[in-house]
Amino acid sequence: MEIKTGFKKRDILRHFLSAGINITPKALSILASKSLSNNDLGELIRKVSYLPDFKLHLTESILNQTEFLSNPASNSEHPPIETSKENNQDQSDLEEEFPEYSVEPNFEVKSKNSNNDITSATELAEDLIESELFVPEPQHPSNEDIIRELKTSNSSKSSGGMSRFKPIAKDYAEQIEILQDPNTNLYTTGSIDDFIAQFRDRFERLSEILLQNPEVKNVIPINEAKSLHSSGTVNIIGMVTDKSPSRGGHAIKFSLDDQTEEIDVVVRNDDRNVKTYESMIYLVKDEVVFVSGFLKVDMSYGSRVLFANKIIWPDIPMGNKTHIPSCPVSFALLSDLHIGSDNFLENVFTRFTRYLNGEIGTERDQEEAGKIKYVIVCGDLVDGIGIYADQVNELEITDIYKQYEKAAELFSKIPDYVKIIYIPGNHEPVRKAIPHPAVPSKYCKSFLDLGVTSLGDPSMIELHGIQFLLYHGDGIIDMNNNIPGLLSNKPTHTMKEFLRCRHLSPTFGKEHTEKAPTAIDWLVVDQIPHVFHTGHMHINDLGHYRNVLLVNSGCFQAQTKFMKSLGINPTPGKVPIISEKYGKLDTITLTLM
Ligand SMILES: [Fe+2]
Ligand SMILES: [Fe+2]
Numbered sequence: 001m002e003i004k005t006g007f008k009k010r011d012i013l014r015h016f017l018s019a020g021i022n023i024t025p026k027a028l029s030i031l032a033s034k035s036l037s038n039n040d041l042g043e044l045i046r047k048v049s050y051l052p053d054f055k056l057h058l059t060e061s062i063l064n065q066t067e068f069l070s071n072p073a074s075n076s077e078h079p080p081i082e083t084s085k086e087n088n089q090d091q092s093d094l095e096e097e098f099p100e101y102s103v104e105p106n107f108e109v110k111s112k113n114s115n116n117d118i119t120s121a122t123e124l125a126e127d128l129i130e131s132e133l134f135v136p137e138p139q140h141p142s143n144e145d146i147i148r149e150l151k152t153s154n155s156s157k158s159s160g161g162m163s164r165f166k167p168i169a170k171d172y173a174e175q176i177e178i179l180q181d182p183n184t185n186l187y188t189t190g191s192i193d194d195f196i197a198q199f200r201d202r203f204e205r206l207s208e209i210l211l212q213n214p215e216v217k218n219v220i221p222i223n224e225a226k227s228l229h230s231s232g233t234v235n236i237i238g239m240v241t242d243k244s245p246s247r248g249g250h251a252i253k254f255s256l257d258d259q260t261e262e263i264d265v266v267v268r269n270d271d272r273n274v275k276t277y278e279s280m281i282y283l284v285k286d287e288v289v290f291v292s293g294f295l296k297v298d299m300s301y302g303s304r305v306l307f308a309n310k311i312i313w314p315d316i317p318m319g320n321k322t323h324i325p326s327c328p329v330s331f332a333l334l335s336d337l338h339i340g341s342d343n344f345l346e347n348v349f350t351r352f353t354r355y356l357n358g359e360i361g362t363e364r365d366q367e368e369a370g371k372i373k374y375v376i377v378c379g380d381l382v383d384g385i386g387i388y389a390d391q392v393n394e395l396e397i398t399d400i401y402k403q404y405e406k407a408a409e410l411f412s413k414i415p416d417y418v419k420i421i422y423i424p425g426n427h428e429p430v431r432k433a434i435p436h437p438a439v440p441s442k443y444c445k446s447f448l449d450l451g452v453t454s455l456g457d458p459s460m461i462e463l464h465g466i467q468f469l470l471y472h473g474d475g476i477i478d479m480n481n482n483i484p485g486l487l488s489n490k491p492t493h494t495m496k497e498f499l500r501c502r503h504l505s506p507t508f509g510k511e512h513t514e515k516a517p518t519a520i521d522w523l524v525v526d527q528i529p530h531v532f533h534t535g536h537m538h539i540n541d542l543g544h545y546r547n548v549l550l551v552n553s554g555c556f557q558a559q560t561k562f563m564k565s566l567g568i569n570p571t572p573g574k575v576p577i578i579s580e581k582y583g584k585l586d587t588i589t590l591t592l593m
Contacts, residue, residue, distance in 0.1 A: 008032065009028050009029075009032045012028060012031050012032060012036075012041065023058040024058065024059045024060065026060045027058050027059055027062070030060060031044075031063075044063075149588075149589050149591055150365065150588050150590050150591065164358075164363070164366065165357070165359075165369075165370060166370060167358070167370030167372075167417065168328060168329075168371055169329050169330075169370060169371055169372055169373040169418065170370075170415075170417040172327050172329055172373060172464075174373065174374075174419045175326070175464050176419065176453060176462075176463060177461065177462040177463075178453075178455065178459065178460075178461055179460040179461060179462055179467065179527065180460035180522075181438075181456050181459045181460075182435035182436075182456040182457070182459070182518070182522040183437050183438045183455060185518065185519070185520055186435060186516065186518055186522075188516050188517050188518045188519070190516075190517060191517075194517040194518070194519060195517040197517075197519040198517050198518060198519060198521045199239070199286075199521075200259065201519065201521045201524075202286075202288065202503070202521040202524055203239055203258070203259060203288055205521070205524045205526060206288035206314050206501075206502060206503070206524060207237050209314040209502055209526070210237055210288070210290050210312065211237075213290075213312060213315075215290075215312060216235075216237070216290045216312060217235070218235050219235050219236060219237050219290070220234065220235065220236060221258060221260040221261075222236055222238060222256065222262065222263045223260035223261040224260075225263060225306070226261055226263060228295060228297060228304070229297060230297060231295055231296050232294070233292065233293070233294060233295070234292070234293065234294075234306060235290065235291070235292045236256060236258065236290070236291055236306070237288065237290050238256025238257050238258040238263070238291070239256065239257050239258070239286060239287070239288050240254050240256060240285050240286060240287050240288075240289065241254075241255045241256070241257045241262060242254055242255040242285070243255075243280075243283060243284075243285060246266075249269070250268065250269050251266050251267060251269060251277075252280045252283075253265070253266050253267075254267075254283065256289075256291060256306075263304065263305075263306055264305050264306070265293070265306045265307075265308050266305055266306070266307050266308065267280055267307075267308045267311070268307060272309075273309055276308060276309055276310065276311055281483060281484055281485070282313075282483060282497060282500060283311070284479070284483065284501070284506055285482075285507045285508075285509070286506045286507050286508050287313070287501045287503065287506045289311055289312060289313055289314075290310075290311070291308045291310070291311050292309065292310040293306045293307050293308035293309050294306070294307045295307075313500045313501055313502075314500075314501060314502040315499070315500050315501075316499050316500075316528055316545065316546040316547075317546070318546055320528055320546045320548065321547060322584055323465055323466055323530045323585070324465075324466075324580040324583060324584070324585065325463070325464040325465060325466050325580055326464045326465045327464055328371060328579070328580065329371055329372070329464060329579075330372050330373065330578060331372070331373070331374045331375075331463065331466070331531075331577065331578045331579070332352075332356075332374070332376070332575055332576075332577050332590075333376050333378065333551050333553040333575070333576045333577075333578065334375060334376065334553055334554075334556075334575060335377060335378035335379055335380060335425070335472070335533075335534075335535025335536070335554070335555065336425070336535045336536065336538050336553075336554070336555035336556065336557060337377070337380065337381050337382070337407070337556040337557065338382065338427065338555070338556070338557040339381060339382045339383065339403055339406050339407045340383040340384070340395055340397035340398075340403035340406065341383035341394060341395060341396065341557055342394055342395060342396040343394065343558040343560050344396070344556060344557055345556045345557065345558060345573065345593070346410070348556055348572060348573040348592050348593050349410060349556045350410070350413070351573075351592045351593075352575060352590075352592055353410065353411075353413035354413075355590065355592070356369055356372060356413075356414055357369075357415060368577070368579075368588065371579060372418060372577065373417070373418060373419065373463075374418065374419050374421060374463055375414060375418055375419070375420050376420075376421045376422075376468065376470065376533060377421070377422045378425070378470050378472055378473075378533050378535040378553060379423055379424055379425025379426070379427075379428065379436075379472030379473075379535050379536065380425035380426070380428070380472065380535060380536070380555075381407055381424075381425075381447075382400065382403040382404060382407060382427060382428065383395060383397075383403065383557075384400065384403070384427040385400050385429075387426070387427050388562060394560060400429050400443055404443055404444040404445075404446060404447045405446050405447075407444070407447050408444075408446035408447040408450060411447065411450055411452075412450060414450075419451070419453065420450060420451070421452070421453045421461065421470075422439075422447075422452050422454050422455070423436070423438070423454075423456065423457040423459055423470050423471075423472065424437075424438065424439050424457050424472065425457065425473075425474070425536060426472065426536070429443045431516070432514050433514040433515055433516040434457065434458075434472075434474050434475070434504075434513060434515055434516065434523070435456055435458060435518065435522040436456055436457040436472070437456050438454045438455055438456050439454060441454075455470070456522075457470070457471060457472045458470060458471035458472075458504055458522065460527060466530045466531060466578075466585070467527065467529045467530050468529060468530070468533055469525065469527075469529035469531070471504050471532075471533070472536050473491065473534035473536030473537060473552070474505065474513045474536060475498075475504055475505025475513045475523070476491055476494045476534065476536055476537060477512050478505060478507060478511045478512050478513050479494045479497055479498065479505070479506075480494055481511075481512070482507055488537055488539070488566070488567070488568050489539050489541075489568070489569070490539075491534060491536075491537040491541050491552035492541045492542065492543030492545075492550040492551075492552055493543070495532055495534060495543070495550045495552070496543070496545045496550070498525065499525065499545055499546075499548060502524060502525040502526075503523055503524055503525065504523040504525065505523050506523075529548060530547075530548065530549065531549045531551060531578060531585065532549070532550050532551070533551045533552075533553060534551070534553075535552065535553050535554075536552075537552055537568070538554065538555040538563065538570035538571070538572070539552055539568070539571050540552065540553065540571040540574035540576065540589065542576060542589070549578065549585050551576050551578070551587065553575070553576055554570075554571050554572065554573075554575070554576075555570050555571070555572050556572055557570065557572060558570070558572060573591065573593035574589050574590070574591055574592070575589070575592065576588070576589055576590075577590055
């Protein structure tokens with residue numbers, strides 16, 4: 001049984017800061033006056049995160065909405081969060097409650113003077129310092145501060161050479177836990193039964209995620225909704241099977257299927273439904289969503305149509321917490337080296353291994369280099385053979401075995417205490433359809449002999465308490481094609497959409513990406529990662545989404561003719577390095593050219 005402590009203000013503040021939530025002085029005082037446990041605070045963060053109006057500012061009013069204070073210990077499994085409008089049967093009065101896509105944890109959101117009731121965490125900390133209740137701590141970096149460039153000097157041994165290089169990562173044993181690896185179950189016959197099994201698995205797992213959201217309640221099966229004889233409010237969960245705009249553009253129509261039956265859903269473009277209508281650009285085929293709306297029954301035609309006023313994706317809760325490594329090590333994220341290609345930038349990669357060995361850069365560079373305990377390679381390590389037409393004309397090494405031997409030669413320069421983790425991409429000698437199996441050892445034995453942990457794509461691993469979702473990113477281009485506004489040079493925007501629908505390539509059919517109909521849908525994102533790492537786009541791009549760090553790691557290959565034809569300008573020689581700074585995960589971009 002957990003002991004209730006009655007936290008001090010600074011402890012409560014720390015809890016909310018770590019979840020990216022600001023708190024008003026009044027709300028802080030109220031909470032400090034209660035005897036609350038760690039579980040109570042965690043439950044409160046979970047509850048407020050699901051409130052539709054919650055914008056990461058915890059006020060007394062928000063506290064009252066949760067009913068948390070009246071019964072903090074109950075921590076009800078499915079807390080009732082009723083709104084007066086929710087049960088109103090008149091569709092016109094139902095408000096859109098779709099969580100805003102653009103809301104990001106931000107620790108300096110509002111000026112103290114702009115609203116007396118809302119104080120940023122930073123200002124509150126200052127107030128607490130003044131009142132001697134708060135011991136000063138380093139402030140969290142703003143989102144703008146997260147990306148800092150570190151240009152390594154060309155001069156070798158600028159701070160005294162190898163003798164001064166004392167890598168701290170050497171003092172810590174590796175800690176690798178493989179949480180999910182599709183390599184364990186990838187068999188498929190490609191039959192229709194396999195497709196059905198995969199879609200059933202996807203539907204059930206995404207439905208479970210949706211049902212954890214307190215707003216998702218009173219859900220009925222679609223066959224039950226379609227047997228109703230009178231119009232009224234109905235809540236359903238289903239998979240999107242079709243989507244099209246109405247003539248004239250006044251509504252979007254789509255169909256939902258929950259394995260019991262299918263129903264037509266209409267989202268009207270009117271004044272009371274603006275946000276829901278606007279959110280429709282993010283809805284793509286084969287996603288699983290919750291829909292609440294007004295069921296219009298026309299018995300004369302026997303038809304039933306659901307006019308939606310609320311759509312909820314599985315998504316990441318806004319109060320999702322970040323995490324820091326259990327020891328002061330850091331992680332270098334790579335992808336898309338394309339060893340074997342005549343565009344592979346070997347001299348740039350050699351600079352990276354020299355950096356890891358403390359051979360270049362300033363004394364501070366060496367200190368940072370010495371923290372790197374893991375090098376993660378997120379696919380396209382080699383260029384492969386026969387991946388696209390006339391590839392042979394752009395290959396310097398035309399033998400796949402020799403490409404891996406070259407990789408082994410280059411990676412053997414990485415210090416022994418640094419652990420290498422590797423998943424394949426679309427250039428590796430594995431099947432084209434995702435999920436990709438791990439590269440068979442017959443191709444890459446010399447590389448694996450370096451002690452490499454080789455996994456399938458996508459995989460989920462935990463390193464010193466930090467969970468990494470590793471996905472080469474084959475589905476990025478399809479998602480960009482399906483959602484207006486997503487661009488090849490901003491892959492982290494696409495990664496947000498994967499997290500919104502909790503799936504790494506939702507749409508099946510005539511898409512660019514081939515998908516294997518395995519019985520388990522390995523592309524469902526069950527567990528929320530701390531770091532989501534992709535590659536494939538050859539663009540170094542960093543971002544955040546609800547405390548998940550998003551990294552598209554870039555490349556070590558110059559622009560190919562194929563990329564030029566697609567208008568992609570790669571950003572080679574930039575390596576994101578992740579470590580803990582001020583209680584959060586921080587990224588430094590190491591610029592090698
Ligand atoms: Fe690539
Ligand atoms: Fe790729």
